[in-house]
Amino acid sequence: VSRPRADEGPQPPQYPGALPLIGHGHFFASGDSVVLWDVMQRISNYADCFSGVAGVRLGPKQIYVISDPDDSVTLSNAVLDKVFIYDLMKPFLGEGLLTGSVPIWKVHRKLLTPVFSQVSVDVMGGGQEDFGLSDDYIHATEEIYNILIQRFQKFWLHNDFIFNLSTLGKKQKKCLKECSGKNCWYDHEIQDEIDTLIVAGHDTSASTILYTLILLGSHPDIQERAFEEIAEVLGDRDVDKLEISKMVFLEAVLMESMRLYPIGPFIGRNIAESIKLKHYTLPAGSSAFIAIHALHRHKMWGEDAELFVPDRWLDKSRIPGHRAAFAAFSLGKRMCIGKNFALLSMKTTLAHLIRSFRFKSDISKLQLKVDIMLKPHAGHYISVERRT
Numbered sequence: 385v386s387r388p389r390a391d392e393g394p395q396p397p398q399y400p401g402a403l404p405l406i407g408h409g410h411f412f413a414s415g416d417s418v419v420l421w422d423v424m425q426r427i428s429n430y431a432d433c434f435s436g437v438a439g440v441r442l443g444p445k446q447i448y449v450i451s452d453p454d455d456s457v458t459l460s461n462a463v464l465d466k467v468f469i470y471d472l473m474k475p476f477l478g479e480g481l482l483t484g485s486v487p488i489w490k491v492h493r494k495l496l497t498p499v500f501s502q503v504s505v506d507v508m509g510g511g512q513e514d515f516g517l518s519d520d521y522i523h524a525t526e527e528i529y530n531i532l533i534q535r536f537q538k539f540w541l542h543n544d545f546i547f548n549l550s551t552l553g554k555k556q557k558k559c560l561k562e563c564s565g566k567n568c569w570y571d572h573e574i575q576d577e578i579d580t581l582i583v584a585g586h587d588t589s590a591s592t593i594l595y596t597l598i599l600l601g602s603h604p605d606i607q608e609r610a611f612e613e614i615a616e617v618l619g620d621r622d623v624d625k626l627e628i629s630k631m632v633f634l635e636a637v638l639m640e641s642m643r644l645y646p647i648g649p650f651i652g653r654n655i656a657e658s659i660k661l662k663h664y665t666l667p668a669g670s671s672a673f674i675a676i677h678a679l680h681r682h683k684m685w686g687e688d689a690e691l692f693v694p695d696r697w698l699d700k701s702r703i704p705g706h707r708a709a710f711a712a713f714s715l716g717k718r719m720c721i722g723k724n725f726a727l728l729s730m731k732t733t734l735a736h737l738i739r740s741f742r743f744k745s746d747i748s749k750l751q752l753k754v755d756i757m758l759k760p761h762a763g764h765y766i767s768v769e770r771r772t
C-alpha cells in the first residue's frame with residue numbers, strides 16, 4: 385500500500401469500513417455495476433465533507449476519489465498516465481489514444497488532432513460514410529465494458545494469470561475474437577486507433593442522446609421550446625453547419641443533459657510520482673479518480689444544481705467560471721479529442737429527432753449503473769410519437 389512520507393504533508397481521509405487485507409474490496413466484490421455507481425457516489429459525497437478528497441483501498445491498491453474542482457485541474461494537468469483499469473482494456477484497445485502509454489499517446493495525439501478539426505468540417509460538408517457496425521460487434525463491446533467493471537471490482541482478477549483462467553477471462557477472450565479479425569488488413573496501430581474511436585465515439589454520443597431524450601420527454605415545455613427553435617431555424621431544409629450554430633437553445637439542452645448525466649462519470653490517473661494538492665499529498669504508486677458527476681453538481685452551480693435548467697447556459701452569469709465546472713469531455717491535455725465532432729453530430733441527430741417526433745419519458749424512474757460509462761440499468765422506456 386502506498387503512503388506519503390511523513391514530510392510530504394497530510395494524507396486524505398480514508399472512507400470508513402476498510403477491512404484488513406481486502407480494504408474496501410467487500411463493497412465492490414459483487415461485481416455489480418449498479419452497486420459500483422452507488423458506492424462511488426457515496427465515496428465522492430464523503431470526499432466533499434473533507435476538502436474534496438477521500439481514499440479507498442481495493443486489496444493492495446490505494447485509490448483516491450477527488451471531487452474538489454481545484455485539485456481536479458491540478459491532477460488532470462500534472463498527471464497524464466492513465467490508471468490501471470485502462471490497462472485491463474489494452475487487450476481490446478491496445479495503444480490507442482484512450483489507453484495508450486504517455487510516450488506513444490504524445491505522438492499519436494499530435495498526429496490525430498489536426499485530423500479531428502477536419503473531420504467536423506467534412507461531416508457537415510456531407511462526406512460521411514455509414515460505418516455499418518454489426519450488432520455482434522456492438523454487443524461484444526458492451527460485454528467487454530461489463531467484464532472490465534467486474535474485473536476492476538474483484539481485485540483478485542487484476543492478476544492476468546488468474547483472470548485468464550477465470551470464467552470472466554474466457555468470456556472476454558470470446559468477445560475479443562468477435563471484435564477483431566474482421567479488419568485484419570489494418571496495420572496494428574491503425575487497428576488500435578480505429579477500435580478506440582469506435583468505442584470512445586459511438587456509445588458516448590448514443591448514450592448522451594438517450595439521456596437528452598429522457599430529459600426532454602420528462603420536461604414537455606422544454607421539449608416544445610427546442611422544437612420551436614428547430615422549426616424556426618430549419619423550416620423544411622436539412623441541417624447544415626451554419627444553421628446548427630443558430631440552435632442555441634438546443635445546445636443549452638445538450639450541455640445541461642451532459643452536466644447532469646456525464647457519460648464518463650470518473651476519469652482515472654496513475655500517480656507515478658507523489659503529487660501535492662491543495663490540502664493533501666497523494667503518494668507515488670497510488671491511483672486517483674476525478675469525480676466528474678460531483679463537479680457537475682458542485683455547490684458552485686447554485687441551489688438548483690440537481691435540476692434540469694437549460695436556460696442557465698444562455699446566461700453567462702449562471703455558469704461558474706471555474707475550469708472544472710463542466711468536465712463531461714474531461715480536463716487538461718488528455719481531454720476528449722472528439723469533442724467538437726461529438727457536439728456537432730449530437731446536435732444534428734437531436735435536431736432531426738425533435739423536429740419529427742415527440743418524446744415522453746419519466747426521468748424519476750431512471751436507475752443508473754457504471755459499465756465504464758454511466759448507463760441506464762436495463763434500458764429505459766421512452767414513448768415516441770410522430771409529429772404531424
Ligand code: HEM
Binds near residue numbers: 482588711
Ligand atoms: C458525448 C460524446 C462524448 C463524450 C461525453 C466524451 C467524453 C470523453 C472523456 C470524458 C474522455 C476522457 C477519458 C479518460 O480520460 O478516461 C474522452 C477521451 C477521448 N474521446 Fe471522447 N467523448 C465523446 C465523444 C467522442 C467522439 C465522437 C470521439 C471520436 C470520434 C471521441 C474520442 C475520444 C478519444 C480518442 C479520447 C482519448 C483522448 C486522449 O487520451 O488523448 N470521443 N472522451
